[in-house]
Amino acid sequence: MSEVLIAGGGVAGLACASWLAGAGVRVTVLESETFLGGRASSWTDEVTGERVDIGPHVLSSEHRNFIALLERLGTAGQVRWQPDPLITLLDAGRALRMRAPAWPVPLHGLPALPNALRCVSPADLLSNLRLAWRATRMDEAACLALDGEDALAYLRRMGVSARFTEWFFASAVLALLNVPLESCSAASLMRVFRLMLGRSGWHFGFPTVGLADLFVPGARAAVEAAGGRVLTSAAVHALLVRDGRFEGVVLEDGRRLHAGAAVLALPPQAIAELGRRGQGIALEALARDADAFRPSPYVSTLLWLDRPVTGERFWARTVAAGDLNTDFYELNNIRSPGQGRPALIAANAIHAQAAWHWSDAQLVERTLREVREFAPPAAQAAVVHSRVHRIPMAIPCPQPGTERLRPANATPVEGLWLAGDWTATAVPCSMESAARSGALAAEAVAARLGQRLAVAVPAPETTGIVAALRRRSAPPRRAPSA
Secondary structure: OOOEEEEOOOHHHHHHHHHHHHOOOOEEEEOOOOOOOHHHOEEEOOOOOOEEEOOOOOEEOOOHHHHHHHHHHOOHHHEEEEOOOOEEEEEOOEEEEEOOOOOOOOHHHHHHHHHHOOOOOHHHHHOOHHHHHHHHOOOHHHHHOOOOOEHHHHHHHOOOOHHHHHHHHHHHHHHHHOOOHHHOEHHHHHHHHHHHHHOOOOOEEEEOOOHHHHOHHHHHHHHHHOOOEEEOOOOEEEEEEEOOEEEEEEEOOOOEEEOOEEEEOOOHHHHHHHHOOOOHHHOHHHHHHHOOOOEOOEEEEEEEEOOOOOOOOEEEEOOOOOOOOOEEEEHHHHHOOOOOOOOEEEEEEEOOOOHHHOOHHHHHHHHHHHHHHHOHHHHHOOEEEEEEEEEOOOOEOOOOOOHHHOOOOEOOOEOEEEOOOOOOOOOOOOHHHHHHHHHHHHHHHHHHOOOOOOOOOOOOOOOHHHHHHHHHHOOOOOOOOO
């Protein structure tokens, strides 16, 4: 019998399993699909033989828990970092190379000003002063207090101009939080914005292999080396709970697995369904909260062209009416730079409600058109192969009211914990949130087993002058009573 069962073989589940296995704990990972990786899975394209991801993902230097996991698994060197530029934006036909050097806060934003002033007026920039002052004085608790308001309404209330909202915030929120402004919690927006103001030197990185290849093989090897197992096609149908204590699970095929502890590293929809399957009042409230989370779908289109078309690794479009894709990746420039290989471009259409129902041919044609708008040499290129992936959920939508519903790792059932990007990690739903949640769950399980495990990296916090303003604004702590 395993000491711990982990339901879910995505980032959160495999992070939790890896850390526990490293501490000598015998775990069994249960994955409902035939493959591991979850929403960060990869596979081999049957036509070209190249590794492709369910959808291209970008890492950032703020993905500290995910990076720690890769270091644990020995794959951190398979990320190609791009310190400069931060990103290249296509805005109204102009390619803007946005820079974010590691200058002292708040001077780190100065190099981006010339490009920003090509798109918005000085008055538009100054309309952010009230918002920025508010953000510098916020901590996580202050952000959560805004959860009942949508981001667009909050920006208007803070006096941010319509032009700056459209140019910057609409694009940033769609790219980083995967929803339109009017569907985003103000708490989610301000958590990100205050860190933009209060941290410098962050930059993006890109896997030089399939995304899942960064963590799936190493996690499986770590689990098996510690005497554990990884089972695929092993969906959890129900939990075995007696007198408020976890005892095991029932799989869809009827098998029963027993253990003294378990981690449910599952998306909120799966937790809600489990809670409806006769688990009683112990999980009723959790299931009800989980049911409030809605998925943000996206469509990823991959184009194999017959020639190179750009030297860029990564670019994005500012949001404009009629656009399909938000971010673009030239995978061959990432994986094998300087070799002059024909382009392999992946693009993401985020929160793709209408485009979800387009035909593959429509998606390929529109994506090629948008690539040509950024890279004119693509006008002479032909598509030799393409793929379209429709992904039901990138992340759970950070809608108003959901940030305060994000649950802690502990559940009302003794011996049962949660992990996943949607749990309360103090970072946006993302691979980083999943990795941090998995690490936190591993620490909790290890403590129950009598071991001390300290692997979770703290959520990022503001620095420099912004940190001083935040600390100065914090309410005074009451001295403990005698």
